Amino acid sequence: MMTPIRLTCITARQAEDPSYLRHVAGSGCTGVVPEYEQQWGQIHPAPDTWNWQPTDTIVQRATAIGLTVEGHCLVWGAPDYPDLMPAWVTRGSWTRDALLATLQDHITRIVHRYADRIHTWRVVNEAFDDTGARRDFVLQQVIGDDWIEHAFRYAHAADPTATLLYNEYGIEWGALGGGNHKYDAVLAMVRDFTDRGVPVHGIGLQCHLDLQYPSLPDEHDFPAVVESFRDLGLRVQTTELDIRVDRSAAEPSTLLRNQGLVTALVCRTIDAHPGGSVCVWGLSDDTNWLGAAAAAAPYDERGRPKPMADALAPATPGRQPADRAVR
Ligand code: XIL
Numbered sequence: 001m002m003t004p005i006r007l008t009c010i011t012a013r014q015a016e017d018p019s020y021l022r023h024v025a026g027s028g029c030t031g032v033v034p035e036y037e038q039q040w041g042q043i044h045p046a047p048d049t050w051n052w053q054p055t056d057t058i059v060q061r062a063t064a065i066g067l068t069v070e071g072h073c074l075v076w077g078a079p080d081y082p083d084l085m086p087a088w089v090t091r092g093s094w095t096r097d098a099l100l101a102t103l104q105d106h107i108t109r110i111v112h113r114y115a116d117r118i119h120t121w122r123v124v125n126e127a128f129d130d131t132g133a134r135r136d137f138v139l140q141q142v143i144g145d146d147w148i149e150h151a152f153r154y155a156h157a158a159d160p161t162a163t164l165l166y167n168e169y170g171i172e173w174g175a176l177g178g179g180n181h182k183y184d185a186v187l188a189m190v191r192d193f194t195d196r197g198v199p200v201h202g203i204g205l206q207c208h209l210d211l212q213y214p215s216l217p218d219e220h221d222f223p224a225v226v227e228s229f230r231d232l233g234l235r236v237q238t239t240e241l242d243i244r245v246d247r248s249a250a251e252p253s254t255l256l257r258n259q260g261l262v263t264a265l266v267c268r269t270i271d272a273h274p275g276g277s278v279c280v281w282g283l284s285d286d287t288n289w290l291g292a293a294a295a296a297a298p299y300d301e302r303g304r305p306k307p308m309a310d311a312l313a314p315a316t317p318g319r320q321p322a323d324r325a326v327r
Helices: 018-026 053-064 096-113 138-142 147-158 181-196 221-230 252-271 307-312
Strands: 006-010 031-034 068-076 118-125 163-168 202-205 208-210 235-244 278-280
Touching: 006 018, 006 068, 031 053, 053 068, 068 096, 068 147, 096 118, 096 138, 096 147, 118 147, 147 163, 147 181, 163 181, 163 235, 181 221, 202 221, 221 235, 221 252, 235 252, 252 278, 252 307
Parallel strands: 006 031, 006 278, 031 068, 068 118, 118 163, 163 202, 202 235, 208 235, 235 278
Antiparallel strands: none
16 A cells, blocks of 8 residues: 555645644645646736735745645636636737747746746646536637647646646536546546547546535546546646535534545545555644535544544554544
């Protein structure tokens, strides 16, 4: 059995807090991912403005205590959120060549700056909608379908040794039927990429889940999804795990146990393959992006481990038993 690899997202402010970093390390995580500091609108808000400081802080503080850092994300296929894709890009008047040059410059500078510290990148994030169509936004409109493969080629040219992922939500199910058009579209794209030698090395299954989803990962379909990407020679990572619970729906202890069981299924499936890792999108309920009421994270608001934490790190010494956390 390989040692399971666990990561969490982190903000620059959290990275500046030694007690938070101890919490990260104590949870069994060996790596971190900037939560939003590398979104295009954050790191490159104007054509000649680069906001490196927040990512620099994360990289310095994390690597100083031996944590790895993965990059997130070079390009987000998102329409009109200025943080994700700033107005100077979305509202610019572009030729295809000019926008490709801008895309290349954006990717190259970021990858070069962190090439000695960041060895895995989520290159493109969320480029498909639920129907399996490409999201309609400036890169898609001006460049066309091949903007994604260009992004991967630029990242590869900037650091030929880096592991490059396509990252997406809602593709954790559908290998055994059920009509998940987004899963079908992503699988077809990466099959085409691997056939043609476009440098994609892995898939990030975000795994933003909800205990009420009918499509929650199950013991047959989820491994089949993972296998379908593994068959193409890709690594499969869970990149943003969180699991919402609806606290009004059942006994809290039952919900938290179920949250732990889904986590365990995700972990044992991902851990079974080389290069697999599980990243949680926020360690505790009070810092998770969905808000404390969603109770989607492995630790509660007071930092106490829930069953989800045990499922993530079954063998971490020194942690309190999860049953203390059952409310
Ligand atoms: C979220 C962050 O957690 C928030 O802090 C930010 O404001 C918005 O983005 N998919 C992703 C993540 O790939 O980057 C998102 O993170 C959650 C959805």
